Amino acid sequence: xxxxxxxxxxxxxxxxxVGVISLLTGSRxxxxxxxxxxxxxxxxxxxxxxxxxxxxxxxxxxALRLAANRHRDGNRFTQLFHRLPAEHVPDPADRYAGDLxxxxxxxxxxxxxVVVLHYVCDLSVAQVADALGIAEGTVKSxxxxxxxxxxxxxxxxxxxxx
Amino acid sequence: xxDLQDDLQALADRRAAESTGDFDSVLTTARTRxxxxxxxxxxIGAAAVVGAVAIVPTLRPAANNVPVAESPVPTNAVAPPKVxxxxxxxxxxxxxxxxxxxxxxxxxxxFVATFPxxxxxxxxxxxSSASKPDVALYTLVAxxxxxxxxxxxxxxxxxxGIAMPSYNGPGPYTLxxxxxxPAGSYRVCTLSGALLCGLVTVx
Numbered sequence: 001x002x003x004x005x006x007x008x009x010x011x012x013x014x015x016x017x018v019g020v021i022s023l024l025t026g027s028r029x030x031x032x033x034x035x036x037x038x039x040x041x042x043x044x045x046x047x048x049x050x051x052x053x054x055x056x057x058x059x060x061x062x063a064l065r066l067a068a069n070r071h072r073d074g075n076r077f078t079q080l081f082h083r084l085p086a087e088h089v090p091d092p093a094d095r096y097a098g099d100l101x102x103x104x105x106x107x108x109x110x111x112x113x114v115v116v117l118h119y120v121c122d123l124s125v126a127q128v129a130d131a132l133g134i135a136e137g138t139v140k141s142x143x144x145x146x147x148x149x150x151x152x153x154x155x156x157x158x159x160x161x162x
Numbered sequence: 163x164x165d166l167q168d169d170l171q172a173l174a175d176r177r178a179a180e181s182t183g184d185f186d187s188v189l190t191t192a193r194t195r196x197x198x199x200x201x202x203x204x205x206i207g208a209a210a211v212v213g214a215v216a217i218v219p220t221l222r223p224a225a226n227n228v229p230v231a232e233s234p235v236p237t238n239a240v241a242p243p244k245v246x247x248x249x250x251x252x253x254x255x256x257x258x259x260x261x262x263x264x265x266x267x268x269x270x271x272x273f274v275a276t277f278p279x280x281x282x283x284x285x286x287x288x289x290s291s292a293s294k295p296d297v298a299l300y301t302l303v304a305x306x307x308x309x310x311x312x313x314x315x316x317x318x319x320x321x322x323g324i325a326m327p328s329y330n331g332p333g334p335y336t337l338x339x340x341x342x343x344p345a346g347s348y349r350v351c352t353l354s355g356a357l358l359c360g361l362v363t364v365x
Binding site for chain 1: 166167169170171173174175176177178179181184185188189191192193195196
């Protein structure tokens with residue numbers, strides 16, 4: 001197995017993937033756990049996946065599905081990690097980031113996935129639809145609802161903060 | 163909505179910067195799972211082999227007394243039942259000649275049998291076809307003095323339950339051929355004492 005190549009790949013993509021998944025889970029710790037699991041599943045398939053045009057897309061999709069499964073199942077593991085560690089509690093200086101994270105957490109998981117893939121991972125509507133196996137129209141409608149919800153929520157909070 | 167995109171990316175970048183990863187633990191976990199999977203498959207494979215060894219002899223056509231080597235279950239090596247060969251009739255000793263005063267008789271007719279050795283024998287004889295001397299067709303009861311019902315013939319397998327007279331004598335005995343007996347050559351033998359036989363032709 002090409003361990004060094006895999007190590008480099010891990011070093012290059014693991015942090016960013018944790019950041020992406022943490023927007024879905026609302027917890028960096030849970031995101032780290034999910035990303036770790038995704039990479040564990042990558043190890044035996046590395047020889048094959050490494051030949052893909054975008055191996056990071058494979059790992060991201062695995063992590064995305066793991067996050068969705070944990071959210072749906074609501075199992076004990078999720079309950080254990082589905083809380084923000086103390087270090088992540090936004091302080092007043094980071095109020096906007098905390099508000100955005102909370103507003104994102106208020107979205108349904110399918111909508112959150114679309115938002116993260118489109119806005120954070122820079123995937124087009126067609127690519128998001130292909131990755132999630134849904135219609136492009138569904139992606140557009142979810143993005144629209146997400147924009148409305150997030151705007152309202154953030155504006156209200158901005159008013160409160162003001 | 164460029165502001166939202168920028169904000170989300172900035173948030174993701176912040177979380178990414180805070181993240182800690184351990185590549186070695188990823189490798190360790192993956193290898194441990196592989197070993198467990200291999201061990202599991204080994205156990206399943208071993209179980210399958212044991213099962214096959216147990217099942218194959220069961221499904222295989224019984225080879226009677228051929229045991230399967232090291233089979234964990236009883237095989238089909240069922241000991242065949244002991245069959246004792248009991249001859250239906252004792253091996254026929256060499257028959258002496260039965261004296262017949264007439265070797266030709268009609269069906270239902272009578273003939274006289276004598277014992278050249280002058281030995282005392284029962285008044286019963288067997289009648290069989292000359293071509294199948296081992297298959298008795300009738301038991302012939304000779305004429306017994308004072309018994310008007312004699313002589314007569316008893317069909318083997320047909321008229322069971324008829325008492326046989328226990329008369330014994332040195333002969334000669336007068337015997338009666340069964341009625342409706344097909345024409346042919348028949349063998350008449352004694353049923354007691356040394357075996358004496360003779361051929362009678364039914365015309």
